[in-house]
Every structure is written in C-alpha cells, then in structure tokens.
Amino acid sequence: MTLQLTRGEARRIAVQAQLLSADRPSGIVETVDALTVVNIEPMAAVAPSADLILWSRLGWPYQPADLVRLVEEDRAIFEWGGFYRAMTDLALLLPEMRRRPESAQARQWLAANDRFRREVLARLRSEGPLRAAEIPDTAQVSWRSSGWTDNRNSMQLLEMLVLCGDVAVHSRDSGGRLFDVADRVYPPDVPVLDEHEAARERAERRLRSLGIARAKGVAQPFEPIDVGAVGEEAVVDGVAGTWRVDPAALDALEGFSPRTALLSPFDRLVFDRRRLDEIFGYEYFLEMYKPAAKRRWGYFAVPILHGDRFVGKLDAKADRKAGVFRVQAVHEDEPFTDAVRDAVDAQVSELARWLGLEVSGPARP
Numbered sequence: 001m002t003l004q005l006t007r008g009e010a011r012r013i014a015v016q017a018q019l020l021s022a023d024r025p026s027g028i029v030e031t032v033d034a035l036t037v038v039n040i041e042p043m044a045a046v047a048p049s050a051d052l053i054l055w056s057r058l059g060w061p062y063q064p065a066d067l068v069r070l071v072e073e074d075r076a077i078f079e080w081g082g083f084y085r086a087m088t089d090l091a092l093l094l095p096e097m098r099r100r101p102e103s104a105q106a107r108q109w110l111a112a113n114d115r116f117r118r119e120v121l122a123r124l125r126s127e128g129p130l131r132a133a134e135i136p137d138t139a140q141v142s143w144r145s146s147g148w149t150d151n152r153n154s155m156q157l158l159e160m161l162v163l164c165g166d167v168a169v170h171s172r173d174s175g176g177r178l179f180d181v182a183d184r185v186y187p188p189d190v191p192v193l194d195e196h197e198a199a200r201e202r203a204e205r206r207l208r209s210l211g212i213a214r215a216k217g218v219a220q221p222f223e224p225i226d227v228g229a230v231g232e233e234a235v236v237d238g239v240a241g242t243w244r245v246d247p248a249a250l251d252a253l254e255g256f257s258p259r260t261a262l263l264s265p266f267d268r269l270v271f272d273r274r275r276l277d278e279i280f281g282y283e284y285f286l287e288m289y290k291p292a293a294k295r296r297w298g299y300f301a302v303p304i305l306h307g308d309r310f311v312g313k314l315d316a317k318a319d320r321k322a323g324v325f326r327v328q329a330v331h332e333d334e335p336f337t338d339a340v341r342d343a344v345d346a347q348v349s350e351l352a353r354w355l356g357l358e359v360s361g362p363a364r365p
Contacts, residue, residue, distance in 0.1 A: 327361025
C-alpha cells in the first residue's frame, strides 16, 4: 500500500525527524545519535557548523566545550568522512572502511607506497597524536591530482588511512586535526557485522533521521541522502515520484509542535537541495564562493525555519573582535507577519546571546 501525504505532512515529518520541533532533545550524544551525522565544516562566519547544528536543536544548554569533551575524552562521538557520529555507529561503518579506498588510483597509490604507510603507522604508534605537517613525507610515489591534494603526500595518506579505519582523528585544535592509530581512539571489541546487515541498518537509521527520503538519490562520497527500500512507500501531493517514509515518523505526526529555528547552511534539513525544493518549496544555496556582487542573500546566509516552512534567510556575521553579531539583512521569502517577525527577532537575539555578542544591524520596520 502506498501512503498519500500532503506537502504539509511531508514537511512536518522532515522537521520533526531532524529534532526541530518544539520538543527538544536532552543532550549532545542523544542528538548526534538521532541525526546520525553532524557536519564538521569549521568555517565560522556565525559559528562552526557542528556548533550551530547542535545549538539549533539543544538551545542555550549546548556549549562547544561539551562536544570537545565527548569527542576527545569520553570518546562517545567520533569523526569520519567530514561528520561527527555517535561511537555506537562505528560497527555500522567498519564494513565500508574495509572496502576503502574505493578508487583504483588510490589503491594503486597505497600499494606503491606500502613502506611509507608502514612508516607513518609506526610513527603514530610511537609518537602520536600528530598533525600531518609533523609527519615526514617519505612517499615512494607522489600523489597526483588537479586539486589542492597534489603532492601533499602525508595528508593524503592520513586521509586514506582514516577512511580505511587504520588511523583515526584524535582531536582538533586551532592548527587543525591530530591523528593517531585507530585502536587508541576507537573502543575495543566492536561487533563485526555483515556488510549487507550494516548497510541496511545504516539506511534505516538514515531514514529515521530524515523522516522522508528518496529510495535513490544523487551519490554522495561518505553519507548518502537516499535510503533504498527501507520504510514505507509514499507519494506527496504535487511532487513527482515516490518516497520512503519512516513508520515511526507517521505515528508521531499528530504530536508535531512548531518552533522557529536558525539553521546552518550545512544542516541536513537543507543539504538535499532537490528535496528542499520539492517538499518545502524553498530555494537556497550557499553563496560564500560567489563574488560579492553576484550574491542574492549574503556570504553565509542562514536558513530561517518557522514551524514547518522556511520563511527567509538571515545574512549575519559574528564579529568577535567588536563583540557584536552584525545583521546585514533578513531576507523575507514572503512578507513576514508580526508573529513571524517577532519569532525570528527572538531567535536572532538568542543566537547572539549564546555567542556572547550584542546584536547590531539595521532597524526593522
């Protein structure tokens, strides 16, 4: 049986699955576990992506130092593929780690640099944790690419060994990532799962975190946006094709309670731009890589969620030297009602307060 959903129902399912309803989660580990992945983009025009994602769910109780402790001391959260993940998901990722590297070029390069690989692992074992810059480049064959990784052999090797599960990201500081051998970061005795069993459980967890997703989607390098055959089939009024829906999300639909939230541009609710347009009717893209004259919404425009609708974009920057949160503009997709304007202003003030800054910006009508 194919379920029939309105766009409003689809939106509420997606928002609630991403912990953006009024019923907030209680802690960081619970939040990361429910979201399955939290983007680590460190660029901080407002705040680093992981911090903004977690603040938008947890609110004022969230503090970045607590995330650092959970990653670096408690080891309840780990980094892989550009995301923070709950350590309980490690078993689900190990089968994928064992398949890597996936490209023939990377496999051939690793084979040609087997001595380099063994030297790096031995150095980490005896001296780690280390930064890539602290590891001598003794590669027998240099890595070649048309991008920034060309001839950056130590970093390229470490990246590959992290993806393979031999090395892990130990911690981060102002200088970047520190690496160590995986068995000093990951817990011992991780369950060994069959590749197909792990893939299905990852897909089920992904669907629970998204609420509604396509069975097939655009390929992603580390964390898919599609879910295969898990969940229940559904169609959404006015949207072509079929979807997969988490049954638990359907059961919780009647209890949806709305709130207003300011989201990271790297938030999973906005990451899949096609789904964002089809379900929410919201046009969004990050313009930080565009020339200033060609930007419509600003360098780091923050999506504004109100209830189950995206209503605009916030163009703002945290000026920590001056101690102010500079609001350049609030772009309204449609003219705000007084209630929406008050709710958005309250969130801007709350974000500034959490950042320890004073709001500075143009007067609002």
